[in-house]
Amino acid sequence: DAMVIQNPRYQVTQFGKPVTLSCSQTLNHNVMYWYQQKSSQAPKLLFHYYDKDFNNEADTPDNFQSRRPNTSFCFLDIRSPGLGDAAMYLCATSRESYEQYFGPGTRLTVT
Amino acid sequence: DAKTTQPPSMDCAEGRAANLPCNHSTISGNEYVYWYRQIHSQGPQYIIHGLKNNETNEMASLIITEDRKSSTLILPHATLRDTAVYYCIVRAHWGGGTSYGKLTFGQGTILTVHP
Numbered sequence: 177d178a179m180v181i182q183n184p185r186y187q188v189t190q191f192g193k194p195v196t197l198s199c200s201q202t203l204n205h206n207v208m209y210w211y212q213q214k215s216s217q218a219p220k221l222l223f224h225y226y227d228k229d230f231n232n233e234a235d236t237p238d239n240f241q242s243r244r245p246n247t248s249f250c251f252l253d254i255r256s257p258g259l260g261d262a263a264m265y266l267c268a269t270s271r272e273s274y275e276q277y278f279g280p281g282t283r284l285t286v287t
Numbered sequence: 288d289a290k291t292t293q294p295p296s297m298d299c300a301e302g303r304a305a306n307l308p309c310n311h312s313t314i315s316g317n318e319y320v321y322w323y324r325q326i327h328s329q330g331p332q333y334i335i336h337g338l339k340n341n342e343t344n345e346m347a348s349l350i351i352t353e354d355r356k357s358s359t360l361i362l363p364h365a366t367l368r369d370t371a372v373y374y375c376i377v378r379a380h381w382g383g384g385t386s387y388g389k390l391t392f393g394q395g396t397i398l399t400v401h402p
Binding site: 207272 | 330374393394
């Protein structure tokens, strides 16, 4: 029944070591989003894909990148994680402008 | 997108109705009111949305004032599993361009349901 799947649920990486988080969906939605949620804060949009078109938020650091090889999968790459990048990373999908469905999130720890 | 104001926290007894208010006095004519909730350590969950008419689904009811400057989310019979952060978000549906359904989360209301 899982609709938006995120792997892994918990990820530990070392300072400066590249890390990739993955998201897949079974909803066939054309829009996919990545949000960052730091401890005790609200989720904040990093970027989204409308089909294959990538849209970056103005204040998203260059350290964060994304790939969407097909409709079902989307990846978040952090090139050189810093301690400040420790957070929950949430993937969401939607069909056009309708409601977004979120995955369970990946909690990233940077040591 | 218009900004929203919510109380930081609310309590509710199990089995009673939970009424969560939201102010959005600068809402534009084409902006919808959306409600999401986030249970601890989970991803946000869509609850309901509306433009100007009251809406009801299997989870909740949404009451929007006639001037659309405020709304109330109603959970008719709250359970312990409804304990969560509830987010009221105002956003426009996009017809193209770069603002593809962006959700801007505020701090939300922490609802605690007590036995």
